[in-house]
Amino acid sequence: MIDIGANLSHKSFARDLHDVMQSAIDAGIDRMIVTGTSLTENEKALALAKKYPDLLACTAGVHPHHADEVCASSGWLDTLARSAEAPKVCALGETGLDYHRGFASRKNQQRVFGAQLDLAETVKKPLFVHERDTEGALADMLIARSSSIAGAVVHCFTGTRRDLVRYLDAGFMIGVTGWLCDERRGARLQELVKCVPEDHLMIETDAPYLTPRNMPKPFPYRNEPANLVWIVKKLAELTAREAAQIKFSTAENARRFFSLGCSSEA
Numbered sequence: 001m002i003d004i005g006a007n008l009s010h011k012s013f014a015r016d017l018h019d020v021m022q023s024a025i026d027a028g029i030d031r032m033i034v035t036g037t038s039l040t041e042n043e044k045a046l047a048l049a050k051k052y053p054d055l056l057a058c059t060a061g062v063h064p065h066h067a068d069e070v071c072a073s074s075g076w077l078d079t080l081a082r083s084a085e086a087p088k089v090c091a092l093g094e095t096g097l098d099y100h101r102g103f104a105s106r107k108n109q110q111r112v113f114g115a116q117l118d119l120a121e122t123v124k125k126p127l128f129v130h131e132r133d134t135e136g137a138l139a140d141m142l143i144a145r146s147s148s149i150a151g152a153v154v155h156c157f158t159g160t161r162r163d164l165v166r167y168l169d170a171g172f173m174i175g176v177t178g179w180l181c182d183e184r185r186g187a188r189l190q191e192l193v194k195c196v197p198e199d200h201l202m203i204e205t206d207a208p209y210l211t212p213r214n215m216p217k218p219f220p221y222r223n224e225p226a227n228l229v230w231i232v233k234k235l236a237e238l239t240a241r242e243a244a245q246i247k248f249s250t251a252e253n254a255r256r257f258f259s260l261g262c263s264s265e266a
């Protein structure tokens with residue numbers, strides 16, 4: 001299995017990261033991608049990927065929540081470009097638009113996302129994309145570049161049927177998290193995931209967030225990559241596919257999309 005999005009540079013992993021990674025290996029995970037979300041976190045993610053080169057790769061990007069922050073500074077894009085060119089960086093992101101929380105102005109979010117779309121064209125790496133409640137605004141920007149970028153995965157997809165159709169028609173990948181396992185807010189996703197072709201689906205924990213709620217209670221306070229098996233379990237229930245096939249196909253998709261190299265059994 002491959003966890004395409006884990007925030008392993010998060011402070012909650014500072015004391016026991018080695019144990020967390022060993023638990024992931026024991027659960028059948030052979031590769032994890034550490035998510036970069038800001039100029040500072042990109043450096044932390046890259047340092048981890050270099051420290052554990054056989055197990056980790058990483059992304060580099062500016063999350064929409066940080067758009068106001070970088071727009072108030074100079075040189076942020078040059079700094080990001082230097083990070084993005086590192087061999088262990090397999091995608092640009094986490095980047096995108098988030099109109100749900102509104103931690104940054106929409107104007108600045110669009111500006112920062114647009115700059116990262118330009119950068120993705122230059123470095124020829126795919127995009128790891130965040131979208132929340134943008135009513136098609138992100139899809140418009142992303143689809144307009146579909147012929148000039150090296151691909152995109154809509155990470156932690158929680159959108160509408162129209163969003164899904166637009167992304168799939170453009171050839172983009174879909175990433176699903178423990179949101180799928182949430183009986184309170186995941187009902188729409190549980191239906192839509194059945195419509196995602198097997199060769200366009202990838203899986204992720206978004207650890208330490210989004211703990212799968214189909215785990216035995218009490219739910220752990222912190223999600224971690226080993227819990228990816230519970231997302232697979234839910235996918236198998238919803239799609240009537242064998243868990244082993246889901247592990248294999250999503251891992252192969254991730255290897256191809258992120259250029260991670262050799263395949264393995266799961």
